[in-house]
Amino acid sequence: MKNTLSLLFVAAVVVTTLSAPAAQAAVAVQDLGTLPGDVRSVAQDINEAGAIAGISMGAGVSQHAVRWDPGSPIRKLNDLGFDTVAFAISSQRTVVGYAVDAANRTQPARWDFSGALTVLTVPGAVSGVAYDINDSGVVAGSAVINGVSHAVVWDSAGVATVLGEGSGQFVTGAGTVIGYSGDQPARWTDGGGLYVYDNHGALVLGHNQAADAVGTSGGEGVLWLGRRRAPLGQDTSPRDISGTGWAVGVAGGRAVRWEASEFTTAQPLAPAPSAASDVNDAGVIAGTVGSWAATWDAAGAQTMLPVLPGSNRSAVSGLSENGQVIGIAGFADGTWRAVVWR
Secondary structure (H helix, E strand, C coil), rough: CCCCCCCCCHCCCCCCCCCCEEEECCCCCEEECCCCCCCCEEEECCCCCCEEEEECCCCCCCCCCEECCCCCCEEEEECCCCCEEEECCCCCCCCEEECCCCCCCEEEEEECEEECCCEEECCCEEEEEEEEECCCCCCCCEECCEEEEEEECCCCCEEEEEEEEEEEEEECCCCCCEEECCCEEECCCCCCCCCECCCCCCCEEEECCCCCCCECCCCEEEEEECEEEEEEEEEEEEEECCCCCCEEECCCEEEEEEEECCCCCEEEEECEEEEEEEEECCCCEEEEEEEEEEEEEECCCEEECCCCCCCCCEEEEEEEECCCCCEEECCCCCCEEEEEEC
């Protein structure tokens, strides 16, 4: 399940450190490590087979797109001689993100199973980013044309269609692109039809395969269900929505879930400080309680995820449909490493 937590989620777990959780889950935690010489890593996305796309980072600002395959060592993906970043992975283990070129511009990038790099071009564009890929190989992203960001979709052959000013952030299995038309949350169907979800400045934070979306607008959380808008009230922030009727996020500093309907009330999952960040179609939820990663089952029962030895905090960055959880474990020296719980 694609999750779009940016690297900002790392900052959120380095601020507060609470005692390690006493309860431990039946699953195991695996340290995914870094490339040789690097000191930090982040897991960005996971497919159902357990292959993970992410970033390995040096002591300075260097970043390298990587892939972790089950039972195999970390793989550095090819570059243009400079930094790379990976955002998403498909069932075929194709990864998308960006590669920095010699002019210090980001170029939309796609890496195949072998790690070979293809720059996804857009006529007239000088730079861009690929944010998401579906299992048919369709890619959503953005490209800068005449100084303005445009939403773009590339087909499996790499042929680009410019959708208009804005940015494509997600793509569903059916090829619907979700992102921004200008600065308004919007979606484009496979045929190019545009539907604007909400007002200028609203934020899209998650989606499901039906192109329902969640986010914030005017200081309150919102569910965009088809062509309906369901406000959740002030001090709420939904982060993800399943295809089976649940949205999850934060209300009043605590992890909650909502039934995805026009008239919905937050159901608390844990005391503050806590947050729910991901939900799959089985109703499994992943997030944090205090400074530690946790999951909740469909009935709302909480399980604290195992702690990586030596770490003093953890956070979730993604959840697959079959229940695998990715995230980071942080350490007292300020570094962190990508982990997976399965």
